[in-house]
Amino acid sequence: MTTYDYLLIGHGLAGATLAHTLRRRGHTVLVYDLGHPNSASNVAAGLINPVAGKRFALAWKIDELLPAATAFYQAMEQHYGETFFIQAPIQKLFSSVAEQNTVVARSADAPWRHYVSEVTGALPPLAGVRQEFGGIQIQHGGYVRLRELLATLAQEALVQGWLRQEVFEWSQLVFDADGATYAPGQVRARQVVCCEGVGAVQNPYFNWLPLTPNQGEVLDVACPGLPDGQVLNKGAYVVPQGEGHFRVGATYRWPPFAEGITPEATAELSQRLADMTTLPFTITAQRAGVRPAVRDRKPLLGRHPELPILSIFNGFGSKGVLLAPGLADQLANYLENSASDLWPEVNISRYHALYKAAPVAAAFFFLNSSFWFLYEALFLTVTPPGRPVAGTCCAAVIGFFLGGPLRCRGANRTGTIWAGAPAIQEV
Numbered sequence: 001m002t003t004y005d006y007l008l009i010g011h012g013l014a015g016a017t018l019a020h021t022l023r024r025r026g027h028t029v030l031v032y033d034l035g036h037p038n039s040a041s042n043v044a045a046g047l048i049n050p051v052a053g054k055r056f057a058l059a060w061k062i063d064e065l066l067p068a069a070t071a072f073y074q075a076m077e078q079h080y081g082e083t084f085f086i087q088a089p090i091q092k093l094f095s096s097v098a099e100q101n102t103v104v105a106r107s108a109d110a111p112w113r114h115y116v117s118e119v120t121g122a123l124p125p126l127a128g129v130r131q132e133f134g135g136i137q138i139q140h141g142g143y144v145r146l147r148e149l150l151a152t153l154a155q156e157a158l159v160q161g162w163l164r165q166e167v168f169e170w171s172q173l174v175f176d177a178d179g180a181t182y183a184p185g186q187v188r189a190r191q192v193v194c195c196e197g198v199g200a201v202q203n204p205y206f207n208w209l210p211l212t213p214n215q216g217e218v219l220d221v222a223c224p225g226l227p228d229g230q231v232l233n234k235g236a237y238v239v240p241q242g243e244g245h246f247r248v249g250a251t252y253r254w255p256p257f258a259e260g261i262t263p264e265a266t267a268e269l270s271q272r273l274a275d276m277t278t279l280p281f282t283i284t285a286q287r288a289g290v291r292p293a294v295r296d297r298k299p300l301l302g303r304h305p306e307l308p309i310l311s312i313f314n315g316f317g318s319k320g321v322l323l324a325p326g327l328a329d330q331l332a333n334y335l336e337n338s339a340s341d342l343w344p345e346v347n348i349s350r351y352h353a354l355y356k357a358a359p360v361a362a363a364f365f366f367l368n369s370s371f372w373f374l375y376e377a378l379f380l381t382v383t384p385p386g387r388p389v390a391g392t393c394c395a396a397v398i399g400f401f402l403g404g405p406l407r408c409r410g411a412n413r414t415g416t417i418w419a420g421a422p423a424i425q426e427v
Contacts, residue, residue: 004030006335007182007189009168012041013146013320014313014328015195016153017072019162021328025336030187031157035165040197040289043218045239045247046144046321047231049090050115056103058112059322060298060345066140068326073144076152084149086240087142091123093234093276094133103136115140126227128279135234143231143239144321170204175309191335194312198292200300206312208355209300209348214293215257216318217265218249221273223281236272245284248273250318261286293317301331302348305355311335312348 011033073085094100157163179190228240239247251265300315333340
């Protein structure tokens with residue numbers, strides 16, 4: 001049996017970033033991940049935007065997280081001799097005179113500091129770009145070639161033997177006072193960290209957290225002649241992919257949502273791109289990913305309330321490229337040093353009340369399910385000819401005790417059921 005300092009579940013953006021951070025600090029790490037080439041992390045355009053959202057505000061803790069992200073991706077480039085991080089201005093195009101007036105008025109107080117270089121009703125012209133109402137230029141942003149970066153990290157991990165592309169069986173993980181043992185892999189670990197993205201909704205230890213699947217779709221398009229020296233943003237982003245190709249996205253769909261790609265997203269994103277360019281374009285691919293989103297839009301970091309050996313690093317939503325490197329360092333400090341702490345905005349201790357309430361919710365769910373099973377059996381089931389009524393009633397009583405547990409299959413501790421959806425589908 002091989003012993004590791006850390007056992008990580010998941011090697012998307014969160015898991016890959018944390019694994020690299022821990023290994024850089026001299027720890028031994030083993031990662032389990034199925035290795036889907038079209039995972040949600042691989043679909044993302046990798047955008048880093050210091051000023052975003054409908055309120056047009058600075059990104060949360062941008063002054064701390066942006067330098068950490070920049071340093072991380074530049075270190076990856078230096079280590080592997082490849083280009084992953086493209087620093088580029090983001091042209092935020094106004095969609096109306098009202099939006100233009102609102103932003104220009106706000107700019108008087110300089111709320112965006114050095115992250116916005118110009119607020120004007122007339123940006124310098126760009127060939128093929130619609131900018132009737134002007135816009136602003138956001139600095140110190142850009143995008144990461146995330147698919148290429150993750151593939152490079154995974155390839156190195158496979159060659160070095162610390163990434164196993166296998167299904168992880170939670171039922172086979174056993175905790176004790178000194179760590180955890182995973183029998184199928186003949187592995188022991190001092191700490192276990194869950195980084196499985198949207199799969200956390202089915203994690204038996206953390207499914208009480210308010211993590212919700214959020215589906216996003218993107219288009220890959222060919223648009224010859226469209227300038228590629230910047231990212232365009234106007235209700236959607238347009239991120240250069242090289243040689244006249246761009247990624248356009250993304251949609252946001254909360255459950256219930258259709259599995260895979262949808263014609264509605266094709267139409268929506270095509271229209272948004274047409275609103276930004278006068279040039280013709282061709283759709284070359286469409287992809288759908290499922291993000292792990294949290295109700296307060298902040299990631300989930302920290303130790304399990306009852307199992308300090310077990311931690312989580314998840315819930316980055318659509319901003320993982322900016323957030324993950326800095327928060328990986330913070331979590332590593334937290335796991336290494338009991339005196340270190342996490343930012344309260346990301347610490348899962350903010351949701352401990354849900355964990356304490358979960359058994360009560362589960363009991364209510366069980367009783368509710370059992371009641372309706374008994375009701376259906378007694379009053380809605382027709383007794384077949386030749387079968388004694390007593391037999392049907394007996395079956396109903398048995399159903400009272402079995403119905404709840406059977407219906408609870410697939411439910412988390414708060415009683416929420418999510419059937420799941422494929423992470424990606426390509427055309």
